[in-house]
Amino acid sequence: MLPFTYAVRNLFRDPSRLLQTVGGSALVVLLLTAAVAFNEGMDRVLSASGSPKNVMLVGKGSEESIERSEVPLAAESAAKTSIPGLASQLNTPAVSGEIIFQAPITPPSGESKQGQMRGVLPVALLVHPEVVLLEGHFPGPGEVMVGKLAPRKLGLAEEALALGEMLVIGEQEFRISGRFAAPGTVLESEFWLDRNDLATLMQRDSLSAVYVRLSDGEPEDVEVFAFQRNDLELSSIREDIYYDKLSRFYGPIKGMTWLTAALVAAGALFGGINTLYAAFASRIREMATLQAIGYTRGALLVSLIQESLLATLTGTLLAMVAALLLLEGRTIAFSMGAFELSLSPAVVLTGLVTGALLGTVGTLPPAIRTLAPALPKALRSN
Amino acid sequence: MTPFIDINQLSKTYQKGKTSVTPLEKLSLSVPKGEFLALMGPSGSGKTTLLNLVAGIDTPTTGQLIIDGQDIAGLSRAALAKWRSRHVGYIFQLYHLVPILSAFENVELPLLLSKMSRRERKAKVESALELVGLAERSGHRPSELSGGQEQRVAIARAIVHNPGLLVADEPTGDLDRESADNILRLLRELSREHEKTIVMVTHDPKAAAAADRCLHLEKGQLVDEPEPATFVA
Numbered sequence: 357m358l359p360f361t362y363a364v365r366n367l368f369r370d371p372s373r374l375l376q377t378v379g380g381s382a383l384v385v386l387l388l389t390a391a392v393a394f395n396e397g398m399d400r401v402l403s404a405s406g407s408p409k410n411v412m413l414v415g416k417g418s419e420e421s422i423e424r425s426e427v428p429l430a431a432e433s434a435a436k437t438s439i440p441g442l443a444s445q446l447n448t449p450a451v452s453g454e455i456i457f458q459a460p461i462t463p464p465s466g467e468s469k470q471g472q473m474r475g476v477l478p479v480a481l482l483v484h485p486e487v488v489l490l491e492g493h494f495p496g497p498g499e500v501m502v503g504k505l506a507p508r509k510l511g512l513a514e515e516a517l518a519l520g521e522m523l524v525i526g527e528q529e530f531r532i533s534g535r536f537a538a539p540g541t542v543l544e545s546e547f548w549l550d551r552n553d554l555a556t557l558m559q560r561d562s563l564s565a566v567y568v569r570l571s572d573g574e575p576e577d578v579e580v581f582a583f584q585r586n587d588l589e590l591s592s593i594r595e596d597i598y599y600d601k602l603s604r605f606y607g608p609i610k611g612m613t614w615l616t617a618a619l620v621a622a623g624a625l626f627g628g629i630n631t632l633y634a635a636f637a638s639r640i641r642e643m644a645t646l647q648a649i650g651y652t653r654g655a656l657l658v659s660l661i662q663e664s665l666l667a668t669l670t671g672t673l674l675a676m677v678a679a680l681l682l683l684e685g686r687t688i689a690f691s692m693g694a695f696e697l698s699l700s701p702a703v704v705l706t707g708l709v710t711g712a713l714l715g716t717v718g719t720l721p722p723a724i725r726t727l728a729p730a731l732p733k734a735l736r737s738n
Numbered sequence: 739m740t741p742f743i744d745i746n747q748l749s750k751t752y753q754k755g756k757t758s759v760t761p762l763e764k765l766s767l768s769v770p771k772g773e774f775l776a777l778m779g780p781s782g783s784g785k786t787t788l789l790n791l792v793a794g795i796d797t798p799t800t801g802q803l804i805i806d807g808q809d810i811a812g813l814s815r816a817a818l819a820k821w822r823s824r825h826v827g828y829i830f831q832l833y834h835l836v837p838i839l840s841a842f843e844n845v846e847l848p849l850l851l852s853k854m855s856r857r858e859r860k861a862k863v864e865s866a867l868e869l870v871g872l873a874e875r876s877g878h879r880p881s882e883l884s885g886g887q888e889q890r891v892a893i894a895r896a897i898v899h900n901p902g903l904l905v906a907d908e909p910t911g912d913l914d915r916e917s918a919d920n921i922l923r924l925l926r927e928l929s930r931e932h933e934k935t936i937v938m939v940t941h942d943p944k945a946a947a948a949a950d951r952c953l954h955l956e957k958g959q960l961v962d963e964p965e966p967a968t969f970v971a
């Protein structure tokens with residue numbers, strides 16, 4: 357075996373190549389890491405948003421899009437009395453009729469952006485137990501409660517919307533009455549208003565959905581209810597399944613993320629392999645000399661791979677530091693809400709594996725081409 | 739006594755598509771142990787080809803090739819590599835030192851192929867460098883050495899693992915007279931005092947004169963006397 361120092365010194369033979377290899381692999385690793393973190397974050401928020409204990413009653417035919425759904429007000433009280441096994445608190449059953457709507461919101465300073473609105477009554481807290489008030493109080497008439505990540509959707513910092521400030525929603529002003537968290541769910545980027553306010557604002561007398569939280573009841577009970585009350589034209593869907601379907605709806609976006617990352621990565625990879633071709637080609641005679649001395653091709657291949665791995669793993673390390681600085685904790689807004697990027701073990705592992713593959717699989721083609729020529733010919737080369 | 743190098747009806751044919759070149763044809767040759775043999779001949783006569791076969795760098799197409807009692811004609815690539823690491827030292831016209839390694843580290847390369855303590859390696863490298871007269875340059879990189887010094891480091895590298903056979907392809911071809919004479923003296927000393935069998939290819943009659951015997955190769959075969967045309971150039 358060639359000593360490890362030989363690989364190390366070869367690395368510094370050509371500083372510009374070293375820079376290229378380290379930089380290139382850092383770029384590839386950072387991109388793939390970002391893509392995985394992005395997709396993972398989106399998956400995480402969508403899967404955390406749905407609870408298997410919650411069943412949503414939506415208008416028939418609107419199972420895919422809650423915003424188009426119309427549910428008569430009567431469905432709420434009917435659900436309360438007819439569905440067995442409901443969760444409840446102080447004799448209040450956990451049934452919450454809600455209006456969900458996207459509308460432009462204008463912050464005190466700045467331009468209006470599309471925001472996710474939810475018109476609720478206090479009972480909503482029973483079906484969405486992940487919602488915790490951070491400060492202030494639940495919105496009454498003329499008030500709005502702001503999710504922790506909601507300011508992001510308006511392009512503002514998390515703390516930008518302070519209590520007491522006014523938001524303009526559909527030509528009407530609302531006072532910020534509170535801030536809430538709903539860790540890891542899409543609710544956290546919503547604006548919650550009083551249900552009657554939102555109904556007036558939108559001039560509608562129907563709900564978007566009735567959320568039902570079960571304790572010892574079964575989702576089938578809700579299904580039976582929807583079936584029996586076919587006059588209400590309801591359809592029931594478990595909340596986790598609803599978000600699961602939504603997640604599939606975002607499949608193409610995730611695919612695009614992958615594709616973009618893969619294309620740029622492939623470009624960098626081919627650039628890198630090309631640099632290696634040139635670098636190794638200039639060492640054909642040296643490789644042949646080492647073989648003449650008695651080193652096997654395998655030993656030389658190991659040394660070349662060591663050399664590349666050193667460069668690509670350095671790049672990987674840099675990429676991880678960059679990811680920690682640039683990606684970790686960054687909030688990404690998408691149409692459904694917002695999520696935080698996080699360098700989870702899976703994300704870090706992806707980065708490490710990518711770096712290792714670049715150094716091994718990426719090195720094989722140029723290395724093989726360098727070691728392939730017959731010895732007598734290689735010894736004559738210049 | 740059996741010869742150190744025993745070559746019988748050795749042929750080498752290179753196939754390139756439909757055309758084939760046969761730089762060596764049914765060549766027979768024997769070299770006793772410790773002999774310093776010079777090979778001369780016009781360009782393209784097959785000198786390097788023969789040297790490469792003897793050094794186990796290349797494999798013959800047909801014929802017998804026995805070195806120090808071992809038939810190396812049929813060895814696999816890996817077995818040949820191992821054989822080379824024990825039995826051959828190769829000296830090139832252009833030295834072929836590894837530029838990023840010091841003289842010491844270059845000479846050490848063959849020793850890293852066998853189990854040996856660091857101390858043992860150091861002693862061997864130092865004595866090899868001593869023998870070629872470069873003990874005090876062991877920390878220098880090839881770029882910091884003259885051509886003659888580089889070739890002496892290359893010789894130290896070729897002998898450090900104590901092989902029985904040295905092959906040299908125009909080892910003085912790139913050197914001035916004085917450096918060349920130094921190298922030739924060194925090779926003579928290795929054959930006389932250390933019983934190395936040496937096969938050296940050269941174009942230089944003065945270099946050939948330093949050897950014990952000189953053979954002429956022409957069109958892949960040994961000839962008794964060089965044709966007069968050889969000397970015209």
Ligand SMILES: Nc1ncnc2c1ncn2[C@@H]1O[C@H](COP(=O)(O)OP(=O)(O)OP(=O)(O)O)[C@@H](O)[C@H]1O
Nearest residue numbers: 733752754759761780781782783784785786787788
């Ligand atoms: N790998 C190869 N493929 C095809 N032909 C080859 C190969 N190696 C050598 N030859 C041919 O074999 C012949 C002998 O080549 P060789 O290198 O042995 O000559 P040489 O006597 O060493 O010449 P020189 O004095 O110029 O070094 C030449 O015609 C050469 O073109």
Ligand SMILES: [Mg+2]
Nearest residue numbers: 785786787907
């Ligand atoms: Mg030659």
